[in-house]
Every structure is written in C-alpha cells, then in structure tokens.
Amino acid sequence: MTEIIDICPLEEIPPGGRRIVEWEDLEIGIFNCDGELFAIEDRCSHDDGPLAEGELDTAKCTVECPRHGSVFDLRTGQPLTLPAYVPVDIFPVLVEDGLIKLEVD
Numbered sequence: 001m002t003e004i005i006d007i008c009p010l011e012e013i014p015p016g017g018r019r020i021v022e023w024e025d026l027e028i029g030i031f032n033c034d035g036e037l038f039a040i041e042d043r044c045s046h047d048d049g050p051l052a053e054g055e056l057d058t059a060k061c062t063v064e065c066p067r068h069g070s071v072f073d074l075r076t077g078q079p080l081t082l083p084a085y086v087p088v089d090i091f092p093v094l095v096e097d098g099l100i101k102l103e104v105d
Helices: none
Strands: 003-009 018-023 026-033 036-041 055-057 062-064 071-073 093-096 099-104
Touching (some): 003 018, 026 099
Antiparallel strands (some): 018 026, 055 062, 093 099
C-alpha cells in the first residue's frame, strides 16, 4: 500500500543539497538538482554501500558511489558506469504547501 510521508520544508534542501531519511528498513537519499527533487534508495546495487553520500553532479543529475565509483542516474535509478549494473529503487517526490513529501510502498 502506498504511503505519503512528510520529509521537511522545501528550503531545507536547496539546489545542490541532499538529505538522507529513514523509512521502515530503508534509507532514502533526497537530492535537489537545480530545483528538481529526486529520491533514490541509499544503497549501491554493487555492494550495498551508502550511495547518497557520494558526489552529486547537479548538471547531469547523477550521484557517484563513494566506494567503487559507479554513477547512478537520479531520475531512473539506473547505473551509468560499472561495477554496478542493477538499478536501485527510486521514489516519487511531491511538494505540497512548501513541504517535501515522499511516496513510498
């Protein structure tokens, strides 16, 4: 069943910013790429490392895993470089009345 969870006010994640949130047994990274918000599972599919702590490229809307360098597209969760080849989960992000919300299953 889909659930909408409140995260924070929009101004707390400015362009180029990020936040890691926990929901049930998942950690989710929320990124602001030049005003567009994306949420991705905080787990590299290569070795389960903390993906959301990696280098963010706001122009390409990607994040690089800090352990082995796989780059993931924040829009799709698809890895763009090896060693990862399996996508990670993405989550719809909503903004209502200035509040960032996530749609989770």
